[in-house]
Amino acid sequence: MASNAPVGKPTDMSSPRLPKVAGIDSTVPAPPHTVAPLPGVPSAAPPSDAALPPGVLIQDRLASWVSDLTTLHELTERLIKTDSLDGALREMLGAGAALVGARRGMAVLEPADGLGPTSTIGLGLAHADLGTIETVPRGSGSYGRLLDGLPEADPPGAGLPGNGPTAPRRPARVPEPIAIRDVRTEEGLDPRHREVAARLGYAASYALPLATEEAGRLGAAVWLYDEPAEPDERRRHLIGLYGRFATEHLARLLQVERAHARVATVAEELLPSRLPRVPGVRLAVRHLTGPQGGGDWYDALPLPEGALGLAVGSVSGTGPSALAAMGRLRASLRAYAVMEGEDPVAVLSDLELLLRLTEPARSATALFAYAEPAQRRIVLAGAGHAPPLVVGDHRTEFVETSLSAPLGMLTCWEAPSVELSPAPGETVLLYTDGLLRRTGDATDRAFARLHAAASSVPRADRSDPGAVADHVLRTLLPGGLDPAVEGEDVVLLAARFE
Template identity: 95%
Template sequence: MASNAPVGKPTDMSAPRLPKVAGIDSTVPAPPHTTAPLPGVPPAAPPSDAALPPGVLIQDRLASWVSDLTTLHELTERLIKTSSLDGALREVLGAGAALVGARRGMAVLEPADGLGPTSTIGLGLAHADLGTIETVPRGSGSCGRLLDGLPETDPTGADPTGADPTGARRPARVPDPIAIRDVRTEEGLDPRHREVAARLGYAASYALPLATEEAGRLGAAVWLYDEPAEPDERRRHLIGLYGRFATEHLARLLQVERARVRVATIAEELLPSRLPRVPGVRLAVRHRTGPQGGGDWYDALPLPEGALGLAVGSVSGTGPSALAAMGRLRASLRAYAVMEGEDPVAVLSDLELLLRLTEPARSATALFAYAEPAQRRIVLAGAGHAPPLIVGDHRTEFVETSLSAPLGMLTCWEAPSVELSPAPGETVLLYTDGLLRRTGDTTDRAFARLHAAAASVPGADRSDPGAVADHVLRALLPEGLDPAVEGEDVVLLAARFE
């Protein structure tokens, strides 16, 4: 395609080039302000020499095109492997630095619609350096001018919002990149801009809008040179092609991130806004959900005569439908708990009947416990759910519950309840299966790891149910729970009895 053809002849200030595909080493040495090319990425070939025979010129030109296309292919392959906005921005900065021949840079994510999220990522710049750059008046800095320049007034006088008199929506105009060859001599720069450049040791910059006509403005990236310089026309062409691809990838990640935030918000709104305060017991909960949203839930409900209802459960499926089903199931359980909470088997039997009649295609697991903190007495029943775990100074053991099918799996559900009496200072852990499955181990191995994690809670943390829950999570999931990674939800409810 003609748009992919390299144009112009690179200047001495451009980044060094690796050997072209024909194996001829570049004779242009690397200037001191440039960075080494990314490892494993074939660089562009050197320009042809007019003195060479025509056949050699054609071969050299073809080799240059192949090298350019290979470079873009390698860089875009790396980019599409990123799954988070910050990761993608870091990849864009690194790839752009190789393409324009710079050593440092920064990328700003600031969608034009104002719905966020926003972030700033640096390459070769410390957090304090980014803060120093942000002290430059927005209208003087290259990033600020690009961020404020879309949409902008079209030279023809057209509406900058992209609308025309007929009401049709036109693509917004994408601003041009901004090159400052020498900060010291560039006209119109704010004195603060020159001061910051001198303090951080950069002399030139090249800023690229992260924007396309379809995606609109998502942000901007700027690369900083240690000496007066600017990329030649060919490198501008390459970074322009890469920038358009990067913007589309960022737009897709932005949609995923916004969807994840909305799902997480809905899930949190369907769960208790705060845990109740009931004499004789202290509560803490840890809840994590995946990007699509799952059906794991928990509840803690004050009941008459100082009693407390504790519940955890999981609805099959993911996404909005699972969240809606989870909300209905939790609301129903609260109603049944108020009416007959002292009998957990009756509560779950009513819940099973409701689920079977209203949502026959869905199943769920649940555990409901009726607790009397003053007497340190708990009566509980489970439907296809993992058994609770008691953690104390003298014991760490699972509660022996009877095996039972999940709700909605049998024509009539019923299983015997279990009664237990926690000792003063002991903590009862209720959790969903996601805690075990997120470990990636087999079921038996996951249970063993959970038991070992609970048994290893430091003595100083045993008095705080939140600290107990945090320790268990760190031990089972040492790398944390990335909310951007699809997988099982995790719920861990801790109740410490005084």
């Protein structure tokens, strides 16, 4: 939509002005280093000639309103596509800078309930600059006053009078934005505030609370001007609308991230807190979890007469139910391993019977190995699980195991075990299917990549099972495990025999 340029004196037309975004034409002179409007965002300026006919004024005003709505729609569409707190904060900070006509800014995530997470990100500010700003006393900084001045919502049961303990929660009061038009002349500022502003080269700021009555306080955003300035009423209105929408979006992402963190914590608590120390073998494990928390697990437990039980497995499904099933399966396998660990087939047969009786709608894969480190002897059996990989100076090869269906897929499970004797200095890698599937390749291609990754372990790293595991993971998943991408967990258990 075309914008109408304001009419004025030649000197006025040549003076710097705020970028026109969504029909905004501030009367406050803008600094020469303010940002340009966001790409693709329409702009229109309201008419400044009061002598225009009423009909033309109304049409221009309506056109400006339509432009404002279009701008907000496009900005909120961009924001809603973000799926992480960090991404949403950065998008909000950039869009807000364009709306208020600033070049730099910072956003602080600090939920009022104290449950975290907390973070600070900057726009046009280096990490050292953010640290410098944080040296300003919170009571003097505008964003600090917003963070400390917003009361939390009343706890449940302490709400409206006459409703007893079931009273609804009273919404939190949202503070007004804080504009500092000129840091040098603003009253009540701490001298450190003026010193930091001079050092970083900003002269004014506009701070917006990231808060709504329902979501409470999540944080605050502040934008910095290079010259004395402040947004006019129209810009304030637009950034206020956008800020409320951004806060609600951040509140949803916050709940999702907290849920993922709780699931990851539960998963870690269900797995061994540390690996045992058994003479003749060194152990290392790497466990990467997805956003929903899968059912991949591992175990290593000392057995009588210096033996060692090693296990990896995966339970179908994701989320709390899969984690609960995984915990029950792992605990049961430990009991069966103590009773009859020398016979891995018997251990998995017992596990199959338990799964069919307690989890009839769920399947699982598992691999159990009975190791005697002193003799460098391993007896193992697998149920629908990928074969182990032996990595040494003179060979890198998969262990030939018999094909078998996963647990819970047959009325009676049983498959022959296999025996291997790793040479001194060789490392046996046990892993879950998530390691292969996270590569995104077909199964045969994923196996080939895993073999190539293990073969390329530097000779200097082969004496350390942790270094072997790290090299394999870096080679197969160079970008790491993206926590925002749905997918299976990854478990890699390495045992190096002396």
